Amino acid sequence: MTAGTSKLISRQKPTRLARITQHLKREWQLYLMLLPTVIWLLVFLYKPMYGLQIAFKDYSVFRGVAGSPWIGFEHFHILFENDQFLRALKNTVIMSAYGLLFGFPIPILLALMFNEVLNQFFKKTAQTIVYLPHFISSVIIAGIVITSFSPSAGIVNTILGWFGVDSIYFLTKPEWFRPIFIGTGIWQEAGFQSIVYLAAIAGVSPTLYESAVVDGANRWQMMWKITIPSIMTTIIIMLIIRIGNILEISFEMIILLYQPATYETADVVNTFIYRQGLQGGQYDFAAAAGLFNAVVAFILVMTANTISKRYSRTSLW
Amino acid sequence: MSNMNLYSRGDKLFVIVNMVLIAIFMLSTLYPFIYIASLSLSTGFEARAGNVVLTPVGFTLEAYKQVLSEPQFWTSYKNTFIYTIFGTLMSLAFIIPGAYALSRPQLYGRRFWNLTVAFTMWFNAGLIPFFLNMRDLGLLDSYFGIIIGFAVNGFNIILLRNFFEAIPQSFEEAARMDGANEFQVLWKVYMPLSKPAIATVALFCIVSRWNGFFWAMVLLQDEDKIPLQVYLRHVIVELSDDEEFANSLLTSAYSFETVSAAIIVCSIIPILLIYPFLQKYFSKGILLGGVKE
Amino acid sequence: MSGVSLQGLVKTYGDIQVVHGIDLEVQEKEFVVLVGPSGCGKSTTLRMIAGLEEISDGDLSIDGRFVNNVAPKDRDVAMVFQNYALYPHLNVAENIAFGLRIRRESKAVIDASIKEVGEILGLTPYLGRRPADLSGGQRQRVAMGRAIVRRPKVFLFDEPLSNLDAKLRTQMRAEIKRLHNRLGVTSIYVTHDQVEAMTLADRIVVMHDGRIEQTGTPMELFLNPVNTFVAGFLGSPPMNMINARIESGDNGPIARFGELSLALVDTPTMRDAIGTDITLGIRPEFVTVSTQADTHGTIPVDVELIETLGSEALIHATLQGEPFIIRAGTVGQMDVLNGISGFSVEPNLIRVFDAKTGMALPDQVMKQ
Numbered sequence: 007m008t009a010g011t012s013k014l015i016s017r018q019k020p021t022r023l024a025r026i027t028q029h030l031k032r033e034w035q036l037y038l039m040l041l042p043t044v045i046w047l048l049v050f051l052y053k054p055m056y057g058l059q060i061a062f063k064d065y066s067v068f069r070g071v072a073g074s075p076w077i078g079f080e081h082f083h084i085l086f087e088n089d090q091f092l093r094a095l096k097n098t099v100i101m102s103a104y105g106l107l108f109g110f111p112i113p114i115l116l117a118l119m120f121n122e123v124l125n126q127f128f129k130k131t132a133q134t135i136v137y138l139p140h141f142i143s144s145v146i147i148a149g150i151v152i153t154s155f156s157p158s159a160g161i162v163n164t165i166l167g168w169f170g171v172d173s174i175y176f177l178t179k180p181e182w183f184r185p186i187f188i189g190t191g192i193w194q195e196a197g198f199q200s201i202v203y204l205a206a207i208a209g210v211s212p213t214l215y216e217s218a219v220v221d222g223a224n225r226w227q228m229m230w231k232i233t234i235p236s237i238m239t240t241i242i243i244m245l246i247i248r249i250g251n252i253l254e255i256s257f258e259m260i261i262l263l264y265q266p267a268t269y270e271t272a273d274v275v276n277t278f279i280y281r282q283g284l285q286g287g288q289y290d291f292a293a294a295a296g297l298f299n300a301v302v303a304f305i306l307v308m309t310a311n312t313i314s315k316r317y318s319r320t321s322l323w
Numbered sequence: 324m325s326n327m328n329l330y331s332r333g334d335k336l337f338v339i340v341n342m343v344l345i346a347i348f349m350l351s352t353l354y355p356f357i358y359i360a361s362l363s364l365s366t367g368f369e370a371r372a373g374n375v376v377l378t379p380v381g382f383t384l385e386a387y388k389q390v391l392s393e394p395q396f397w398t399s400y401k402n403t404f405i406y407t408i409f410g411t412l413m414s415l416a417f418i419i420p421g422a423y424a425l426s427r428p429q430l431y432g433r434r435f436w437n438l439t440v441a442f443t444m445w446f447n448a449g450l451i452p453f454f455l456n457m458r459d460l461g462l463l464d465s466y467f468g469i470i471i472g473f474a475v476n477g478f479n480i481i482l483l484r485n486f487f488e489a490i491p492q493s494f495e496e497a498a499r500m501d502g503a504n505e506f507q508v509l510w511k512v513y514m515p516l517s518k519p520a521i522a523t524v525a526l527f528c529i530v531s532r533w534n535g536f537f538w539a540m541v542l543l544q545d546e547d548k549i550p551l552q553v554y555l556r557h558v559i560v561e562l563s564d565d566e567e568f569a570n571s572l573l574t575s576a577y578s579f580e581t582v583s584a585a586i587i588v589c590s591i592i593p594i595l596l597i598y599p600f601l602q603k604y605f606s607k608g609i610l611l612g613g614v615k616e
Numbered sequence: 617m618s619g620v621s622l623q624g625l626v627k628t629y630g631d632i633q634v635v636h637g638i639d640l641e642v643q644e645k646e647f648v649v650l651v652g653p654s655g656c657g658k659s660t661t662l663r664m665i666a667g668l669e670e671i672s673d674g675d676l677s678i679d680g681r682f683v684n685n686v687a688p689k690d691r692d693v694a695m696v697f698q699n700y701a702l703y704p705h706l707n708v709a710e711n712i713a714f715g716l717r718i719r720r721e722s723k724a725v726i727d728a729s730i731k732e733v734g735e736i737l738g739l740t741p742y743l744g745r746r747p748a749d750l751s752g753g754q755r756q757r758v759a760m761g762r763a764i765v766r767r768p769k770v771f772l773f774d775e776p777l778s779n780l781d782a783k784l785r786t787q788m789r790a791e792i793k794r795l796h797n798r799l800g801v802t803s804i805y806v807t808h809d810q811v812e813a814m815t816l817a818d819r820i821v822v823m824h825d826g827r828i829e830q831t832g833t834p835m836e837l838f839l840n841p842v843n844t845f846v847a848g849f850l851g852s853p854p855m856n857m858i859n860a861r862i863e864s865g866d867n868g869p870i871a872r873f874g875e876l877s878l879a880l881v882d883t884p885t886m887r888d889a890i891g892t893d894i895t896l897g898i899r900p901e902f903v904t905v906s907t908q909a910d911t912h913g914t915i916p917v918d919v920e921l922i923e924t925l926g927s928e929a930l931i932h933a934t935l936q937g938e939p940f941i942i943r944a945g946t947v948g949q950m951d952v953l954n955g956i957s958g959f960s961v962e963p964n965l966i967r968v969f970d971a972k973t974g975m976a977l978p979d980q981v982m983k984q
Binding site: 026029033035036037039040042043044046047049050051052053054055057058060070071116119120122123124125128131132134135136137138139141142143144145146148149150152153154156158159160161163164167193197201224225226258261262276279280283284289292293296297299300303304307308311 | 331333334337338341342344345346348349351352353355356358359362370371372373374375376416417418420421423424425427429430431436439440443445446447448449450451452453454455456459460471472474475480504505506509530533534535536537541552555556559560578580583584586587590591594598601602605
Binding site: 491493499511 | 714
């Protein structure tokens with residue numbers, strides 16, 4: 007047959023460079039498609055990372071990022087002696103922890119409850135309504151909160167008035183800030199967060215329930231013996247991820263709701279940075295706080311990702 | 324499963340209690356919206372007196388007249404539309420080709436490029452460097468700055484990339500053998516095949532543009548350029564502390580509270596209008612995007 | 617001549633070589649089938665021909681033109697994919713016309729082509745439908761229509777029938793063959809199904825582990841497989857294999873296995889091979905069944921089960937504890953089949969392989 011003829015005209019093996027050139031000639035359009043995104047990421051997200059060096063510099067607007075003199079860890083020393091920063095750090099963790107404690111179980115509960123609804127129309131309507139607040143802007147939510155808790159006209163004080171309680175100006179009371187903030191967060195997001203668990207429940211094989219029915223289980227037993235064990239992996243992964251994101255608190259909402267009177271319990275790291283840097287002009291100092299926050303958050307998130315990846319892999323078997 | 328007669332008495336009770344609990348949750352979600360809507364339609368006097376609970380008291384449209392007669396309201400409404408429409412188009416122009424390229428197995432350094440995107444989801448430089456960078460780029464107080472500065476988002480890229488990856492490679496191969504170049508493959512094959520995913524990303528962009536306020540507040544000083552949310556914040560949050568101002572607004576027809584409520588209603592309406600579409604796509608989108616790196 | 621020439625074609629992924637140098641000349645108008653188990657490199661080879669995989673080493677020519685670095689669209693080949701890759705958002709006519717549109721053909725040309733292809737493939741009533749509204753066989757036809765419409769020099773088929781049920785597969789197989797006879801376009805067809813290979817091919821290329829094991833017409837491969845792999849791969853049920861040893865018998869060389877022996881053809885090669893360990897290859901179809909095991913030259917078997925397929929039956933038996941399958945006609949034979957106790961086989965219908973190398977001993981040629 008033809009074996010052997012190839013050896014006569016065998017070419018030189020293409021070099022690496024030649025292969026890459028050949029590849030680019032074939033696929034240059036793909037790289038052209040990727041280019042805008044890469045440039046955007048460089049200009050808007052990676053370049054600021056370069057700008058983070060001002061955390062170690064005595065930054066002045068006129069000298070710019072590169073021209074300002076290095077001062078080492080001075081900002082960090084000041085930072086860790088700054089009571090306001092330490093308070094903000096503490097508030098961040100406390101509010102996240104409370105948010106987790108009260109906010110984490112509710113979406114799971116909601117998903118389990120939705121799953122038990124037999125009437126599809128009722129189920130769809132209920133879902134449509136509880137998902138809605140997620141899509142409403144924090145300004146509007148804050149507006150609703152401010153209006154509802156207003157001392158003069160707010161519905162909360164109106165209701166309290168029925169029971170003879172004197173009007174309370176909630177948003178100026180440090181002790182009320184955290185319950186209001188966390189409650190608002192749950193009200194806004196719990197419905198939406200239940201989607202993940204509903205999807206996990208939808209993935210449970212119906213034959214499990216059918217065989218349980220044949221075995222005489224009631225709905226309560228099926229929920230405990232089938233549904234919950236089946237979505238346990240999802241629950242644990244979500245929990246790990248939430249713990250990993252403990253520094254990522256929705257500071258937009260805090261900026262909208264807090265005031266000097268409530269800083270004591272309301273001020274978190276990002277609102278502290280916002281005030282010091284963007285309102286106060288202490289860019290280098292605020293950037294140092296931001297860097298600290300970002301690095302710790304990154305480590306937490308990566309750890310959580312790693313753990314959840316390992317968990318989800320091993321738990322498959 | 325839907326035949327109630329098959330269930331025991333205990334099960335029936337369980338189902339009913341469950342429905343009641345859901346109904347309570349549903350109503351507590353809904354109530355604040357109803358309250359605000361009623362407030363906006365009540366007279367200022369009744370609102371101030373705390374008489375509005377569920378339905379409008381002393382029905383009047385005065386608060387809306389007040390809101391709609393304010394030029395700044397219209398300016399910021401128009402600006403929000405500009406930011407939302409052009410911002411979303413800009414985002415799609417970056418994200419669609421970028422996600423497509425990242426989804427192609429023949430892309431050299433694909434892991435590296437994907438990591439470049441994913442890394443921005445885990446680590447960002449923070450508020451200050453981002454702000455200084457925008458300032459150095461001369462993008463403060465500019466429409467273009469808001470539109471371009473928030474065009475790309477790692478989550479949306481990865482969401483769309485995952486969708487493109489799930490489309491069998493043979494669609495691209497068939498089209499290429501038919502003579503299509505990569506742009507034609509994307510435009511004529513992958514985009515029509517990915518309508519749901521693209522709609523999801525577009526809706527996410529629209530919502531985040533419509534709702535975005537923090538950076539607009541920080542980057543825009545010029546009142547002619549601020550979007551609705553910033554205006555809203557100015558009115559509701561900042562002025563609510565100003566007792567004197569609030570009192571000055573009080574007439575028998577409207578009050579500070581009813582005007583605030585009316586602005587809130589006006590700015591929710593567009594989101595409510597696209598909500599049916601949102602609902603159709605977002606749960607799928609969440610799950611697609613959930614499959615990370 | 618629109619032939620395809622592969623010379624030393626190699627594919628490596630990173631450090632792993634998956635195709636180790638394929639040499640193959642496909643003649644104009646020839647229908648060549650690449651067949652082998654999954655992972656044997658047949659699809660990769662086809663995709664290199666299509667231009668969908670970069671060629672790591674070796675030369676590829678189509679129609680006498682060196683095309684290693686030519687883009688798929690400029691190779692003048694068309695491909696039918698396993699999953700058809702029909703665009704769900706386009707109707708049948710638009711799917712067929714997609715390639716022509718991309719190439720900016722005139723509307724008149726496109727319309728005429730759609731009409732012609734629709735007629736050839738019997739798709740005319742379905743031109744306005746979306747792929748989702750078509751049956752499996754119709755989708756398959758549209759996929760072929762999309763390939764035909766461009767009048768390429770070469771058709772490539774990548775397991776095009778594997779998504780169809782058994783009945784449709786048989787029907788479409790015949791249709792592909794008819795189409796090839798009508799259009800006479802050089803075709804390269806990849807499948808793991810040896811029945812498809814046997815029925816469609818002018819020439820079969822059996823591949824295994826990234827190499828060509830044997831090339832030849834279906835009957836050549838069926839009758840004269842060069843090694844145990846090809847012998848076992850082609851034919852259904854597969855060839856029975858018996859470990860044995862060549863010894864000298866009363867009338868020439870015999871194959872001995874345990875107490876039993878079979879006469880082999882008396883050729884110089886076979887005589888030279890006396891004393892070698894061999895594998896006997898006996899096709900299920902080539903044996904003559906017998907009800908009397910003790911007759912001279914009859915090999916006794918224990919019948920375990922008879923599967924009646926209609927005109928034929930498969931007799932599942934054991935020979936010295938190893939499975940042995942016989943295929944025999946049933947018409948007027950049921951009594952015989954039920955009483956089977958052994959079989960005999962003509963020496964020239966036995967294929968002898970070297971037990972160590974698996975290669976067929978030389979000089980055994982079975983005529984059709």
